[in-house]
Amino acid sequence: MSENDDPALLGPGYALGILTPEESAAYEAYLASSAPARNESRANDETAALLGLDADAITPPARLKANLMAQLAVTPQLPSLQGPSPQTTDAATAADTPAPAATPVAPAATAVAGPVEAAAHRRWFAKPTTVLVAAAAAVLLFVGGAVVGGTLVPRPSVEQQQASALAQINSAPDAQRASAEVANGGRATLIWSGSLGTSALLIDGLGTLPHDKTYELWYIRGTKAVSAGTFNASADATSWRVLKGTMQAGDTVGVTVEPAGGSEQPTTQPIVAIRS
Known part of the structure; x- marks a missing residue:
């Protein structure tokens, strides 16, 4: 991770367990200093668990992770929405x-380790659509995709459409x-x-x-x-x-x-x- 990298972009990779020790340490330091980041981190974790994608730990190819990070770098992140709690x-x-x-x-509320007390817990389905779509895309890339000759081959688009539709429902006010x-x-x-x-x-x-x-x-x-x-x-x-x-x-x-x-x-x- 270079000094110009935005630690906020490491969130999906952290949830998927694909970061290097240096990147994990940088992201954890970022979590300790930002309540919104902790909320987003919990949302990423819960989204992965919700989709039932608890796969055995593997070490993804470096190029695969680079492709994901490149896509995340150009994905716009919207500010958190304020709205009523889901029921x-x-x-x-x-x-x-x-x-x-x-x-x-x-x-x-959910307790979070670190020197700063966590803000009130916001459920994953109250997150902005953009954040959830990015998280779902990350899961699809690593679990639903395949690597052929070092090139990422995604699963059929119908599954990506399903993930996007789920994200939109989750993030609706x-x-x-x-x-x-x-x-x-x-x-x-x-x-x-x-x-x-x-x-x-x-x-x-x-x-x-x-x-x-x-x-x-x-x-x-x-x-x-x-x-x-x-x-x-x-x-x-x-x-x-x-x-x-x-x-x-x-x-x-x-x-x-x-x-x-x-x-x-x-x-x-x-x-x-x-x-x-």
Whole structure:
């Protein structure tokens, strides 16, 4: 790290554990002197954990890290947004039982090591879109990409679009979330923005299905169910998907097990249903 480098640009690399000891020390010193930097560092850590990208530690090629740092250097960083705290609730898991609407819960403060006391903890989903997109891009570059002849080859753009859409939902001023237990094990969290009309579902511990089955997402409105896409899952990682279509106020988001390729209407009872 040269004297002209901005330590703020080291944040995503620090969260991914790819910095040199010198860079880590410089970034930790920066964290100790800046409360906003500590908030951003926590946001980067939580974003990586949220996406379920806990991979075994590896040493990335020097050129790969250089490519990432070069992209981060030209990514504009916006000031932190001031807005209402997102809301957190638990919701019902049965499809035939009305789920309660989300109710606000104040986020808890998190202690941070260092000579300076941390400011109040801001949840990752309250960060500006630019910061979260940069963090998601960093994760995609290192975990979702491949290196061929020293050149970075990213994963298909649909996954980058999903990450960007998730970041936009998370950073919306009216972002909310609600959680519920999954019938066959695991826990689901619905994140949505009424102003954007979009939502995303994240599930921990969801089992892998046979090849002839798939998980299907639904927007449930009274007696009507509208398909919102299909996805596969791995019990070893967090499964997540930004739902297709437009979310309407009061929609319940449900997940069913369907034949491969999905169904026009649910053929099984939802394993989880969360009301927005």
